[in-house]
Amino acid sequence: MTRKRREALAAYAFLAPDTIGLLLFVAIPMVLAFGVAFFKVDGFGNYQYVGLANYKLMAGDDQLWASLKVTATYVVAFVPIAFVVSFALAMLVRNHFKGIGWVRSAFFLPNVVSLVVVGLIWQFLLVDKQGALSKLLAPLGLGDVSFLGTPSLALGTYVVISVWFLMGYQMLVFLAGLKDVPKELEDAAEIDGAGPWQRFRYVIWPLLRPTSFFVVVNSTIGAVTGLQAFDLVFVLTKGGPARATSTVVLYIYEQAFTFNNMGYAAALTTVVVAILVVCTGLMFGFTRGGRFDED
Amino acid sequence: MAATPTPASQSGLARQFSRRSVLRGGLGALAASAVGVPLLSACGGSSSSGNAKELSFWNFYGPSDDQGPQSKWFVDTVAEWNKNNDVKVKLRYIPGKDYLNGTTLQTAFQSGQGPDIFLISPGDFLRYYNGGVLQDLGSALSDEAKKDYLPGLLEARSVDGKVYGLPMEIEPLAMYYSEAAFESAGLSEGDLPKTWDQTLAIAQKLTNSKRYGVMFETAPGYYQNFTWYPFMWQGNGNAIKDGKSAFDSPAAVQALKFWGDTIKTKVAPRKALGDGGGDVVSNLGSGAAAMQQSGIWAVSDLRTKAKNFKYGIIPLPTPDGGQAATDLGGWAFVANSKGANPEAAAKFIAWALGSTDAAGVERQRQWNTVVKTNLPPRKSVQEAADAKGAFADGALKKYVTEIAPTGKPEPRFPPEVYQPIADAIQACQLNGSDPAKAAADAAQKIDTFLKTYQGAPIS
Numbered sequence: 150m151t152r153k154r155r156e157a158l159a160a161y162a163f164l165a166p167d168t169i170g171l172l173l174f175v176a177i178p179m180v181l182a183f184g185v186a187f188f189k190v191d192g193f194g195n196y197q198y199v200g201l202a203n204y205k206l207m208a209g210d211d212q213l214w215a216s217l218k219v220t221a222t223y224v225v226a227f228v229p230i231a232f233v234v235s236f237a238l239a240m241l242v243r244n245h246f247k248g249i250g251w252v253r254s255a256f257f258l259p260n261v262v263s264l265v266v267v268g269l270i271w272q273f274l275l276v277d278k279q280g281a282l283s284k285l286l287a288p289l290g291l292g293d294v295s296f297l298g299t300p301s302l303a304l305g306t307y308v309v310i311s312v313w314f315l316m317g318y319q320m321l322v323f324l325a326g327l328k329d330v331p332k333e334l335e336d337a338a339e340i341d342g343a344g345p346w347q348r349f350r351y352v353i354w355p356l357l358r359p360t361s362f363f364v365v366v367n368s369t370i371g372a373v374t375g376l377q378a379f380d381l382v383f384v385l386t387k388g389g390p391a392r393a394t395s396t397v398v399l400y401i402y403e404q405a406f407t408f409n410n411m412g413y414a415a416a417l418t419t420v421v422v423a424i425l426v427v428c429t430g431l432m433f434g435f436t437r438g439g440r441f442d443e444d
Numbered sequence: 445m446a447a448t449p450t451p452a453s454q455s456g457l458a459r460q461f462s463r464r465s466v467l468r469g470g471l472g473a474l475a476a477s478a479v480g481v482p483l484l485s486a487c488g489g490s491s492s493s494g495n496a497k498e499l500s501f502w503n504f505y506g507p508s509d510d511q512g513p514q515s516k517w518f519v520d521t522v523a524e525w526n527k528n529n530d531v532k533v534k535l536r537y538i539p540g541k542d543y544l545n546g547t548t549l550q551t552a553f554q555s556g557q558g559p560d561i562f563l564i565s566p567g568d569f570l571r572y573y574n575g576g577v578l579q580d581l582g583s584a585l586s587d588e589a590k591k592d593y594l595p596g597l598l599e600a601r602s603v604d605g606k607v608y609g610l611p612m613e614i615e616p617l618a619m620y621y622s623e624a625a626f627e628s629a630g631l632s633e634g635d636l637p638k639t640w641d642q643t644l645a646i647a648q649k650l651t652n653s654k655r656y657g658v659m660f661e662t663a664p665g666y667y668q669n670f671t672w673y674p675f676m677w678q679g680n681g682n683a684i685k686d687g688k689s690a691f692d693s694p695a696a697v698q699a700l701k702f703w704g705d706t707i708k709t710k711v712a713p714r715k716a717l718g719d720g721g722g723d724v725v726s727n728l729g730s731g732a733a734a735m736q737q738s739g740i741w742a743v744s745d746l747r748t749k750a751k752n753f754k755y756g757i758i759p760l761p762t763p764d765g766g767q768a769a770t771d772l773g774g775w776a777f778v779a780n781s782k783g784a785n786p787e788a789a790a791k792f793i794a795w796a797l798g799s800t801d802a803a804g805v806e807r808q809r810q811w812n813t814v815v816k817t818n819l820p821p822r823k824s825v826q827e828a829a830d831a832k833g834a835f836a837d838g839a840l841k842k843y844v845t846e847i848a849p850t851g852k853p854e855p856r857f858p859p860e861v862y863q864p865i866a867d868a869i870q871a872c873q874l875n876g877s878d879p880a881k882a883a884a885d886a887a888q889k890i891d892t893f894l895k896t897y898q899g900a901p902i903s
Contacts, residue, residue, distance in 0.1 A: 193575035194556045277713040278654060279732055292653060298662060298714020300875045383545075389664040390714065391875035392867065406550045408859045409571060 179422065186416035192409030203416035213417065215392060216400035219304065223396065224372045226308045231368050232361075234312055235319030242320070243327050253324075257317030264376050268384030271310050272297075297386055300393035307385075307394060311377040319364055326360030327353070362436050366429055373425060374398055397421055496785040499533045499560035499792065502549065504540040513815035521796055521807060531788040533561065545665075553577060560783035561792060563775045564609055566600060566854040567666040567862060572778070574858070574899035578608040579779035579786040584794035585610075592800055592822045600853040601776055603900040609776035610797045612811060613818035615739045616770045616848045617671060618839075619761065620724055623754040625650055625734035636758050640702050643735075643761045647711035650734035657711040659733035660703055661721025664870050669862055670771055670854055671721055671737055672869050675699035677769035677852060678762045683865060684857075684902055689894060691865065692887035698763055700872040700879035707873055714874060725749045739773065743839050744817040757839045759847050768850040774821065800824060809834075819848050856903060864889040 186204070189197040207213055242253050259267065274281045277295045286292055296306040330353050338348050372378060379398045382388060388395035388403075401421070405414035501522065506515030518535060526532045536559065542548050543563075552558045553575070564572060572578050585607060590598060594614070601609035621636065629650050637643040647657025661668040676682070681695020706712035713733065718726025724742035727733045729750040737760065746753055759768050777797055779789035797808065805824050812820040813834035820826045829835065835844040857865070864886035871877035894902075 190554070191575055192550055192554050192571075193577055194554060275715075276717055276732075277715050278656065279717075287653070293710060295714035298874060386715075387663050387665060389870055389874065390662070391870040391873075391877075392664075393875075406547050408863075409550070409575070411554065 179418075182415040182418050185412055186419050188412045190411035190415075192411055196412075199412070203413045204420075206413060207417070207420065212392075212395075212400060213397070216395045216397045219393070219395055220373055220378065220397045223304055223308065223378070224369055226305070227311055227372045228365060228368050230308060231312045231315055231319060232364060235316040235364070236323050238316060238320040239323030239327060243324065253320075256320055259314045260317045264380040265384060267310070267314055268381060272385060275306070298390050300391045303386060303390060303393045307377065307381065310381065311372070314377060314381075315368065315371070319368065322364055323357070323360060326357050330356045358436070359440065362432070366432055369428060369432075370425055373421065496788075497531055499531060499783070499785060499789050500536055501533050501561040502536045502538055502543075502559035503563050504538055504543040506537055507535060508537050508539075517811055517815050525792055525795060529792075531785060531792075533792055556782070558780050558782065560780050560785065560789045562778060562780070564778045565666070565775055566773070566856045567670070569601060569609065569856040570858040570899055570902065573603060573608060577780050577782055579781040579783075579790055580606045580608060581610060581779065581790045581793055582606050584787070584790040585798055586794075586800070588800050589794065589798040592798075592824050594821055594823065596853050597774075597821050600856060600903065609778040610793050611774045611776045611821045612797055613774045613816065614821050614848065614851075615741060615773040615818050616843055616851050617674060617737060617739050617773075618757040618759060618770065618843065618847050619735055619737050620728050620742060620755055620757050621735045622728055622731070622733075623756065625655060625731070629734070633756070636756075637735075637761045638758075639761055640763050644705060644709060644711060647706065647735065648709065651711045655731060656713045656733045658706055658735040659712055659716060659721070659727055660706065660737050660873075662714060662716050662874065663720050664866050666862060667720070667722060668869060669857075669866055670773055672699065672703065673855060674760050674769045674771050675702060678760070678766040680767065683855065683861060683890065684894070687894065689887040689890035691868075691890055692884045696868075696883045697879045700868060700882060702763070703869065704872040704876065704879065708876065728755065729753050740817055740819065740840075740843050743843075747817075755839075757842055757847075759850065770847055770851040771854050772848070772851040773854045774818065819843060858897075858899065858902065860893040860897075861890050861902060
């Protein structure tokens, strides 16, 4: 066996577990969901073909539009903030200095903690009146602020928690991207008299395009369907207060498991998937998939 | 949903989360329902794949890891049955957080793999009944057993005079207060509130930089609705009357306003500690709240987890000119009509909870007053418990003599009725919405639903 062949086989072997998992638990169910969307499913095993009725229901479903708005607001706030913060972190820990391992680990740590624990930690920090944050803010006269109990603050609080949770992971992705920026190019630019800002603006930033693209697409999808859009909300506020954090995925969950409208929930899922496909397509269009101009 | 067995399982928020549960919970959840298609056709519609000689009993008590007294009651009860019967019962423990807020039961029923026997709260009754999976327990129940139940309890689990669930307990709600908080605020028992206005005034005095004066459930869900209904009933209101929405009433509006006022005047928290309104140990016991609305289960919780905490209970305060009211929660055993052997499952339930012989009464007494604190749903069990002095003093005495007599069984509203009410409560309590408008909006949604509703009567 040639070396190339061996490497290819190894690559397939490493990819196999994820591929099988994706097929079995994501791709196939997703296709099935498209089918179920044409049925009224009562949650007790009865299926009744209803054609496009589930889709027609959506127009008059205020709750759906409200939850889409919550999700959109969250995405629009979360994606850029997470991008900037994790990129800044990556630049910060890019160069070697003493204790860098510790610093990188500290930023990455939230990402390895289970969402339940994340929820519990933040619940502890944000408890009304007695939480650590309330105590910190008390001298400013803000000891009474309830971050998760006030509709106008709850979603913003989720943005902060999510950024904290995911910044380490995105930082690593950026670090990997930065590693691919050839040192010679930077050095050459420096010799040509480029300052730090110019080196960043004209060398590093353009070469990071594929990485940036990946981060934006990945965090957008994550913000719509990911752990923080469901688990965290479920753990901390169950969509409250007053539906302020009722994301679309949480709404789908409610439709399926509280209302037993599994067909409708399936239809909603297909719409969310379609929205994501369109968004990703648009991003591809605008950035040519993050490819370099000369490709 | 009424109370849950232990604070730990009351959580709902401690639901185990994993990447897999996201698949289940999020997009994948629907997919899971989709997977039900092939499963279903494989086992031929409603016929179960179960074993007629072995009945599965899904519950959130035992055999649990902690092997506590409640778990032991379930294990012993089933062992006793299995000793004397050919058709065996097999317990499957599902942690409370998964049972209450999870997807375990729903996905099982959707794929035709539901348990033969399971536990159900009033809030879920119609969903399962209308789904056609609840077995009539009538033939297994003796007339003597039926007569032994307190009025209203079986009716709440019946349709057209047929009984579909046997309640295992009665769980009324009351207001708990911390003696230490009252003392430190210079208040005495004479200051305990009887009306809503007094509640707000006293709560103001009890509130300081570390403590809230009063606390109601803040998290949305069946439990919050359950705890709010008494305040609506106090003004003689109801969500549904004579098959139509009655939610747009002064009684509902003033109850919505009262909860909102506790937040507006900053005497109540916007978010509860620990597992929420049902968790007295984390809120009242920790000193975060001076008064807290909760249920009778809190007596045993405080007894085991906050031994030295001094507290008292009072009936829920009423509006001026209102009548006392409380909500009577409580779970019931039900049988799956599409299970492997529904008749045997019904027999087991009637035996476990409804036996009127000495052993049966003792078994119920153990559950209601020894391993857990509730009120017994049966007269004979009440008498047996009284004979042992179970309600002779303290909070439990007050529950029996003053509070429970003002109670109504928890309403069995389907999700389509529960949701508009939940939204109205949340909006008025936490978002400063106008109670009159919120009540009108909810009433309209309920009416729209009722126009096309075809299931069993809603009560």
